[in-house]
Amino acid sequence: MPAPLLSLRGLTKTYGTVRANRGIDLEVAQGSIHAILGENGAGKSTLMKLIYGVETPDAGEVIWQGNPVRLTSPAEARRQGIGMVFQHFSLFETLTVVENISLIVPGRKAELAARIRELGQEYGLEVEPRAHVHSLSVGERQRVEIIRCLMTDPRLLILDEPTSVLPPQSVTRLFQTLTRLRDRGVSILFISHKLEEIRSICDRATILRDGQVTGNIDPREHDAHDLAKMMIGRDMPAPRPAIAREPGEIRLELAGLDYRPDDPFAQSLSKISLRLHAGEILGIAGVSGNGQAELARLISGETTRPAAADEIRMMGKSVGHLGAAARRKLGFAFVPEERLGRGAVPEMSLADNSLLTAHRFGLVQRGLINRSREADFTARCIKDYDVRTPGPQAEAGALSGGNLQKFIVGREIMLAPKILFVSQPTWGVDIGAATAIRRRMVDLRNDGVAVLIISEEIEELFEICDRIQVIREGRLSPSLNVAETRVEDIGRYMIGAEERAGI
Amino acid sequence: MLLSRYQLVRRSSASRRVAILAPITALLVTIVLNFVLYIAMGKAPAAVFYAMLVEPVVSWSSFSEVLLKMTPLLLIAQGLAIGFRANVINIGAEGQFILGAIFAASIPVWVPQATGGWIWPAMLLLGGIGGALWAVVPAFWRVRLNASEILVTLMMSLIATQLLAYLLVGPWKDPMGFNFPQSVMFQLDATLPLIIPGTRVNVALILALVWTLGCWVYMQRSFQGYKLIVGGLAPHATAYAGFSEGRAVWISLLIGGFAAGLAGAAEVAGPIGQLQRSVASGYGYSAIIVAYLGGLNPIGILFSSLLIAILYIGGDNAMVSTELPIAAVRVFQGSLLVCYLAAITLVRYRIVRVVTTEARA
Incomplete structure (x- = not known):
């Protein structure tokens, strides 16, 4: 067996009283896709930061291609041949793709553009080098990030929850890219908490819990239930079945809401219509950046409309002109997607x-x-x-x-709200907490509360929603009953294939 | 080869210990820095520091002057700090102070014969109203047009100075005053009662202490104060909760303006006793330093206003006894603020030493 590309021995990192990583041992083989699996707070991000040189370990050894190294900065890690694609992209929206890349990679723009096209073709990462980043979809931006890493010719590529921002069709495409990279000898560290994904693409999986390694397995030999058990250390609570019931009166209604934001980079909304009844959960699916943030602010009252518009009604009352406090007094409660600084x-x-x-x-x-x-x-x-x-x-x-x-x-x-609106309920939340949050929302629905959810996680929406509408480029699809809908149907609405096919 | 560098790392929560140590450390570092400066200037540092920091507090007569100087600083800084915590940056307290002085002076100027115990309280109240009215302009423009209150309050101060000058050379000039640009001397009932015999310390000091207590309750206990703090720390959370940003701007500027106006009224009705061109003499600007040195905390401001008042009196002493130029006194104040602002970074951040190896080829 050839020597591993990267081995970690007894890596330890402590923040104050929190021991984020405790004696982590890990071996990444040449040319493999290696999953790091764990709940949020299990220490995955800390471990990646240690490998990418963002943080330095308190104890332990990093052995890279057979030699002990000290990775003290991302620049140093890149020199050694380690690249990382973060969950939240670090691209300048007002610059073009090639300009963004030239900030990190030396070379003339024409040459860089040629290499971007070349890499794009080789790995299925096509993107127009002269396009401005703000005009790109999330999937395309991720491709730019990956290309930027590949420009430095890495031996190891770290991807932090790469699929959490992608529609299903883009996920398939990303996986093809990753497989191709592996076949050319690049190892990939793939961080995720989505079990099916890991089973479909990874050769090895290392499971973290409470900052320690609790398993080192071949994910294809275990089912998702086993993996989840190793991850959270106990059996997963089963989702609570929704009680079948007739939905009650309309609690929230949007009637042909049009909105043109002042910010040129924000998504404008067009003819948004939805009805949310008491005792049901309505989910809004879609790739982020398609108007979810703008819609959320309009529903919450953080953005207000002229009184004459009468596009937003809560409990039968026109509320478009009312601020957040007035809507809350009517029985509206809201969990925003940004927890720090907003929620x-x-x-x-x-x-x-x-x-x-x-x-x-x-x-x-x-x-x-x-x-x-x-x-x-x-x-x-x-x-x-x-x-x-x-x-x-x-x-x-x-x-x-x-x-x-x-x-x-x-x-x-x-x-004790009459309407509960939750935007991205389980973004960056570990499985245990996510399950608990979903159960709470089903409980509320069963108690007759009207629940509205915006989420990118289709599995989550299918698990708890009665109906789903898909948002794309500021427009909302017709309502789809979950019982009669397949995941692929939602996926088609997410990338707009439905519209093209429909015309 | 091992190299080491230092990095700032955010603490998981603010350090209370550092918050208390920061101003003390800043003062010590300032003393060291200025020690070097005085030696370079050929002054005896010991004599300067004695005159500046010790003399003001050892004799009762000079300490009473410290208390007198402290009063307007305390009043203004408490009001400004409320706005600063809400991220409403009012740097025009100087102008609001002048308007307070003008409004208060209107009674003795227009009815110089009036007598009665109501006069000085009415003057203080009018002064507060005058200061608040002057702050209405920046508040209105900020809320309606999103005009920076920093610029508008500052420009309003320049207008206030000119308004005062106009009144003193024009309609309010003392006809018997040998053409000096000043108003009539106020009648006895239009001056503040003294509270410590043999000194110039007056009721305004008590008022400032009560005001301090009020500000403490307002910021620590009241929901309104809480909303202001949220607005300063996380504007998006304000919008999320549905707190009105406009109201926060109005409240902050009106409280700041009222406090500065009150201080202005207390100054003309107190130690000065008439309206003059030099009424403000920079209190409105020094109060900004006082507010930040006190950590924007009402109790902290109590101590920082005392310290700055000591430096005022001590600076005068040093100028007389050691011939220190006034610029050097201002350098002391300025370096104190700079050191403090550097030190408070460590309340939320800590310094970590990072050891690096040299890059391998």
Whole structure:
């Protein structure tokens, strides 16, 4: 057996009191696709940062092509032949593809453009070098990121949850690219928590839990249930079955909503219509950047419309001109996709973050904050929604993404809303927390709450929604009953094939 | 070869210990820096520091002057700090102070014969209203046109200076004043009662302490203050929760303007006793330093206003006894602020040493 490309021995990294990585051993073979599997907070990101030189380990050894190395910066890692594609892209939207690449890769633009085309053809990563990044779809942007890494001719490519932003058809294409790369001798470290994906493409999988390696397996020999069990350390809770029931009255209605934003890079919306009833879950699917953010702000009241428009109704009342606070008073609650800085103030304690939206529930009396009620509310939210934190006085910014999401979802549900709107409920949330959040939403639906969800994860929408509508380029598809719809149908709406076929 | 460099790493939560140590460290570093400066200037540092930092507090008569200087700084800085925490940057307290002085002076100027215990409270109230009115202009333009309140408040100060000059050479000039640009001397009932016999310390000090307490309650306990803090820390969270950004701008500027106007009224009705061109003498600007040195915290501002007041009095002392130029006094204040701003970075960040190996070929 040839020597491994990369081995890690006893890698350890501690942040304050959190031991993010504890004695990690890992071997990545030449020319393999190696999955790193684990819940959020299991230490995957920390491990990748150690390998890519963003952070330096407290203890342990990195052996690269047989030699011990110290990777102290991403530049150093790139010199050694390690490339990384981050989950959130780092491209300048106002520059063209080739300009973005020339920021990192030396060379004349004409030569770079030629190489971009060449690599694109070789690996199925076609993208127009002179296109401006803001005009590209998310899938195309990811291709630019991958090409940028390939320009430096890496031996190892790290991909951080690459499929979380892609529609199903693009995922297939990405996998073809990755397979081709592997066949040419590039090893790939593939981070994900999507089990089926890992089973379909990876040769090896290393499973992390609580900062330690808990398994080193061939994923094709295990089923998804086994993998999940290794990942969360216990059996996965089964999704709660939705009680069949007739939907109630219309709680939220959008009637031909048109919206043209001031920001030239924002998506405009055209003739958005939907009806959300009491006791149902409506999902809005779509690749992010197709108008979800703009639609969410219009529904939440963070963006308001002229009173005359009468395009948005809640509980039968025209609310387009009302701000977020007035809509909340009608029984609307909202979990935004950005947790830090929007759904919560990072520098404030959880208790003070309760106050953000729960202030009407007895937490404020005669204009003064009632600290003991604030603490009670927060403690109840922490307990009922299983938020892992030292207590109500912990700063929101110190919580992991999944725990903060549980806190925000809990806070909004505790407001006893008539409409609950959750944007990207499980973005960056581990499986355990994601399952808990989905169960809560099904419970609410069964209790007669109208639930609206925007999500990119089709599996998630299929698991909990009664109906799905797909958003693409600011337009919303007709409503599709989940029971009568296949994943591929949704996928076609996501990439617009339905429209072309329909004409 | 091993190389080491230093990096700032964000702390998981703000360090309370550093928050308290930061101003003290900043003061010590400032003293060291200025020590070097004084030696380079050929002054005896010990004499300068004694005159500047010790003399003001050892004798009762000079300490009472410190308290007198501290009063307007404390009043203004508490008001400004509320706005600063909401990220509404009012740097025009100087102008609001002048308007407060003008409004307060209107009573003794127009009815110089009036008597009664109502006069000085009415003057203080009018002063506060005058300062707040002057802040209406930047608030309106910020909310309606998104015009930067930083620029508008600053420009309004220049207008206020000219308005004061116009009144003093024109309609409000003392007819018996030998053509000096100043108003009549205020009648006794139009001056603030003294609270410590034998000094010039007046009721405004008590008012400033009560105001401090009020600001503390407002920022620590009130929901309104909470909304302002959220707006300063996370504007998107404000929109998400449905708190009005416009209201935060109005509240911040009106409170800041009121406090500065009150301080202006207390100055003319207190130690000065008439309206003059030099009423403001930079209190509105120094209060910005006071607010930040106090960590924008009402209790911290209590200490920072005392410190800056000591430097005011001590700076005068040093100018007289050691012939220190006034610029050197200002350098001391400025370097103190710079050191403090550098030090408070460490409240949220810590310094980490990173060891690197030289790149391998």
